[in-house]
Amino acid sequence: MMKRIIYLLLIIVMPICALANDEANVLLKKGNDQYAKGQYKEAITTYQKIVDDGHQSALVYYNLGNAYFKNEDVPSALLYYEKAHKLSPGDEDINFNIQFANQKTTDKIEAGTEFFITKWWHSFILRFSLTTLSVLTILLIIAGSALLIVYRFTNSVSIKKWSFYSALVVLLLGFASMFVASRQDQYFDAHHGAIIFSTSVNVKSAPTLNAKNLFLIHDGTKVEILEDNNGWMKIRLASGNEGWINASDAKEI
Numbered sequence: 001m002m003k004r005i006i007y008l009l010l011i012i013v014m015p016i017c018a019l020a021n022d023e024a025n026v027l028l029k030k031g032n033d034q035y036a037k038g039q040y041k042e043a044i045t046t047y048q049k050i051v052d053d054g055h056q057s058a059l060v061y062y063n064l065g066n067a068y069f070k071n072e073d074v075p076s077a078l079l080y081y082e083k084a085h086k087l088s089p090g091d092e093d094i095n096f097n098i099q100f101a102n103q104k105t106t107d108k109i110e111a112g113t114e115f116f117i118t119k120w121w122h123s124f125i126l127r128f129s130l131t132t133l134s135v136l137t138i139l140l141i142i143a144g145s146a147l148l149i150v151y152r153f154t155n156s157v158s159i160k161k162w163s164f165y166s167a168l169v170v171l172l173l174g175f176a177s178m179f180v181a182s183r184q185d186q187y188f189d190a191h192h193g194a195i196i197f198s199t200s201v202n203v204k205s206a207p208t209l210n211a212k213n214l215f216l217i218h219d220g221t222k223v224e225i226l227e228d229n230n231g232w233m234k235i236r237l238a239s240g241n242e243g244w245i246n247a248s249d250a251k252e253i
Helices: 003-019 022-036 040-052 058-070 072-087 092-100 116-125 129-155 157-190
Strands: 193-196 200-204 214-218 222-230 230-235 242-248 250-252
Touching: 022 040, 022 058, 040 058, 058 072, 058 092, 072 092, 072 193, 116 157, 129 157, 214 242, 222 242
Parallel strands: none
Antiparallel strands: 193 222, 193 250, 200 214, 200 242, 222 230, 230 242
């Protein structure tokens, strides 16, 4: 439990530190100015420097995806939109741009039907970003602890009752928020994706060049990574079709 709490604290601190950095802020503003002037290649270089310096931010990934899309590089745009989605899964602009960019890809893959309860649960845990859930968890636990302190030291019977039951409710909400955050974290661990960057890729039945071709996919298609094997990657499409591709044909999200 303590390890999870520390992890959640890091999740909060990292994006804040990323954009609190003066150099990153200067570069972000420079990139935004270049994008506004239609200098998309220059904006890509600027945003990419922020990313290469190790800063993770849904905003930077989203802006970089937009610059790539304007530069007509749909696979790169989708890669960074998906990275932004992992940090802020409930963001409507990010989700809209993913759908819009997918319309520009060659492969139109219909996703398999998901059991309605599973679909509702995934929608629920992805409604808010992990950062939001982490901040909410800590605030609720701090508020619940403060109420318990009031309960411990007050001499008023009515305030004692009120603070005790309020603390229980607030702490339960805090732990519920922590539970949802942990489920979201596990969801992305279990759905490790990649974007195809090669123009066309024959998906094989086994991780060898001589294996049978199963089906063809094209650049921009999102795949789920099931397994890595000596330079080969076992993938699954949203439709459920599976096979092997060379790892160099895709970039991990």
